[in-house]
Amino acid sequence: MALVLALILSCFLGLTKGQLRVGFYSQTCPNAEEIVSSVVREAVFSDPRMAAILLRLHFHDCFVEGCDGSILIDNDQASEKHAFSHQGVGGYEVIEKAKAQLEAVCGGVVSCADIVALAARDAIALSNGPSYEVPTGRRDGRISNLALADNMPDVSDSIEQLKAKFMQKGLSVKDLVLLSSAHTMGTAACFFMKKRLYNFSPKGGSDPSIxxxxxxxxxxxxxxxxxxxxxxxxxxxxxxxxxxxxLRNIRDGFAVLESDAKLYQDEVTKRIVDSYLGMLSPISGPSFETDFVDSIVKMGQIGVKTDSRGEIRRVCRAFN
Known part of the structure; x- marks a missing residue:
């Protein structure tokens, strides 16, 4: 019975992912990806920190209700973007600017959810990261509630909690390591460090792994x-x-976030981190960039809405 259920689930997931495809807008809005890239390029050149902000926005969107632009809605204080776990998430104005330009040339065609995924891709490339293709065809969700963000991965989660939260989204332990390595860009507020620096459990004081x-x-x-x-x-x-x-920082005790440091305190995740850092890794080991692309493309397919399961918003901050 378990095998039958697994096969049914895999077929369903395959169907859902198969409805996304590279070049989805090639006929209906041929310049869609170029328009998004232009807006992101301008934003990152104006403020280099924006690259990390847009990458984080993609992650936070996908981990709540799937990659459906639910985090962009701002119609009241109960909207998802106001969740405690989304503190510091930004880049909304960049997505809205891209959406406005797209609406001017091909109204009602390109979803906000796809803009978020494309913007993250462009932000990585502009930061000396890999260029990659993004399957598109997502539609925008019709639900946005801050309570749905209660189970986001948290910096104070145990490694087992982190593994479980990623597993619930169809992501592996390897995906956990690779997507955590997106912290290669960006910043965090001291607010998230207070416990680790001054009141670390169970004895207080500082985290001895630092x-x-x-x-x-x-x-x-x-x-x-x-x-x-x-x-x-x-x-x-x-x-x-x-x-x-x-990953070198994590190995050497220079991880800023507690959740990143824990990746080197678990035997499974430690081996994955080390696999990208060996002397021969660039020649005979796995490719960090290739594997990261695989993970972020996989993440970008979590819970996508297609066909009648979503809408194409006219503006990204409000339902139609």
Whole structure:
């Protein structure tokens, strides 16, 4: 019975993913991807931090209600974007600008959900990361509720909780490591570091896994009674560049986020991290960039709405 259910589920998932395809708008809006790329390029050139912001937006959208633009809705305080777990998520204005330009040339064709996925792809490429194709054809969801974001992965989750949350979305432990490595770009507020620096369970004090040099740096940037809104670079050494340096930081005790550090405290995730860092990895080991692309494309297919299961919004912040 379990085998039969697994086969049925795999067929269903295959059908759902199969409805997305590269070049979905080639006939209905041929310049769609070029328009999104142009808007993202302008935004990132104006503020290089925007690349990481757009990448994070894609992740947060997909982990609640699937990749359906639900995080973009802003019609009241109960909208998903106001969830505690979405604090610091941004880039909404970039998505709206791209949407406005697309509506001007091919109204009612390109979904906000697809714009989010394409913008993340372009943000990675503009940060010296890999270029890749994004299957499109998503439609925008009709539900946005902050309560639905309660089960987002959290920086204080145990490694088993993180594995379980990713598994619930059809993502593997390898996907967990690779998608966490998106922290190669971006920042986090001191708010998320207070517990790890000054009241780490079970004995209080600081997380003993933090490299001493890193601990001194983090405490100087986030003093115990300091401003919790100060931003910290997540990747020590190359915070604006997409690369595997975040994995070296995790290995060497320089991870800023507790959830990243835990990837090197579990034997399974530790082996995955190490697989990209060996002396011969660039020659005979797995490709970090190739595997990351596989994971983010896979993530971009979580819970997608197609055909009559969604709509094409006229503006991304409101239902039609």
């Amino acid at each position: 490299n001493f040099l890193s601990l001194m740096e983090l405490k100087s940037q986030c003093p115990q009674n300091g401003d919790v809104n100060v931003r910290l670079a997540l990747d020590r050494g190359s915070p604006l560049t997409f690369d595997a340096n975040i």
